[in-house]
Amino acid sequence: MVYQEYLPIPALRPWLDCVWTCRVQTGATPVTHQVLPDNCIDILCQDQQDASFAVGMMTVPIAVASLGLVQTVAARFRPGAAASFFQLPLCELSDGRTGLRQLWGRELAARLGDALWSEPLSNAQRVSVLQDYLLLRLRSAPPRHQAGAAGHAIAAIEAASGQVRVEELAAQLGVSRQHLALQFRQHVGISPKLFARICRFRAASAGMQSLAGQPDWAQVALQFGYFDQSHLIRDFQDFAHSSPEAWLTGRRA
Template sequence: MALTSYAEFPPCPALRPYVACLWAAHTDPAAPPRPHRVLPDNCVDILWQDNRPDAFAVGMMSAPIWVPAAGPVRIVAVRFRPGAAGLFLDAPLHVLTDSRADLADLWGRADALRLHDTLWQPKLSTAARLRRIEDALLARLARAAPSTPTLGQRAVAAIEAAHGAVRVDALADALAVSRQHLALQFRQQVGLTPKLFARICRFRRASAVLRDDGTDVAALALDCGYFDQSHLIRDFRDFAGTTPDAWRR
């Protein structure tokens, strides 16, 4: 599925602590079909498509995937901040890792199908569709009634502040929990292990820098907290399926 149009939109203020963005995309029927590569981004999304009867949630990814070419499709979606999707999906997030689940199985068929049907009413604008998604999320947030950040969310904040250059033992000590407890809670509340989440966070920083300028790969590895260049190359192979040099071409 080669997306010929893609745009991101900020969430309403009440959803900003939990939602990274809403987004919309479509394919051009006249464009030649080609597969689309998706890299791990430490996020969970829900997608609604006009060419299928059910919405679905896509869990965190530990490796890149190629989405096969498909026919014309319009998509509206929400992308959650790391550790926040569980409030809206009523499920431990590790069960979605490297997979997806129909929203009907997570929300109940009646609620999921009702929203899907209203989103694809004829002549409804993209902005109106996104507002209806926000209304559904706000209703679920009110039922969840979050009070304080979870352990997973506090760990995510620390890892992201360090751009992934953090040791799990040190992180557990800083949060005053055992490494085992942190690993269990993080996996359930975020979807990955803390170590893998940190690796992807570090890779995302390195890949963004490498694509924006001509930084030497060895220097980039040190700047991004890698032990050496070989560890950076390994992460590019694991998370992008390519090498750093090929990535920036």
């Protein structure tokens, strides 16, 4: 697998975290890799069967199988930013894969597929093509209500690596917890509490990779903002389908 990230063009940086490409070459046996929840929505365009689709917010890990040669060019949205490109509540995309023909219309999706795959292009050229179509979609789609309190909440949750109480955050923003939850369903795709849990899990899983020797898991839990070890274990079971110890052992292998 060859994976590469690209900085978005300035006009798209308020909405995109990155644009990326991936090339997977396998033999006769499919190769599977696990993708963990990351609080992002992606658009992926693949050369196999002209597949272009959006992957919504993930609340569980997924296993992605590849067979033969698969080339992908994709865009990863910043949390809460994808709503500007889709005319539906983002909760309808969560834990699923939805074709761009359904989301953008058959004509625009077909034009994108032709532009990407009908001629041999470099990765940089395909990245440019995808960003051109994202700009076209952004400028032609009807305007949507801004995320409002949800946007401020996203920034606060990420800054705290998920270690926030939603009730207190809603009070600080001057809205009810119910109102904040509704905004998250529409503009993010999952609840603010789940968003915060995934932020905390991501911070813990990234930080754990630098741990040496046999960790004291109770201390690790406290280090990354968990109330106790059982809460750390629960998040790894939910978001990685693994215990923290088994997950770390796999990363060290």
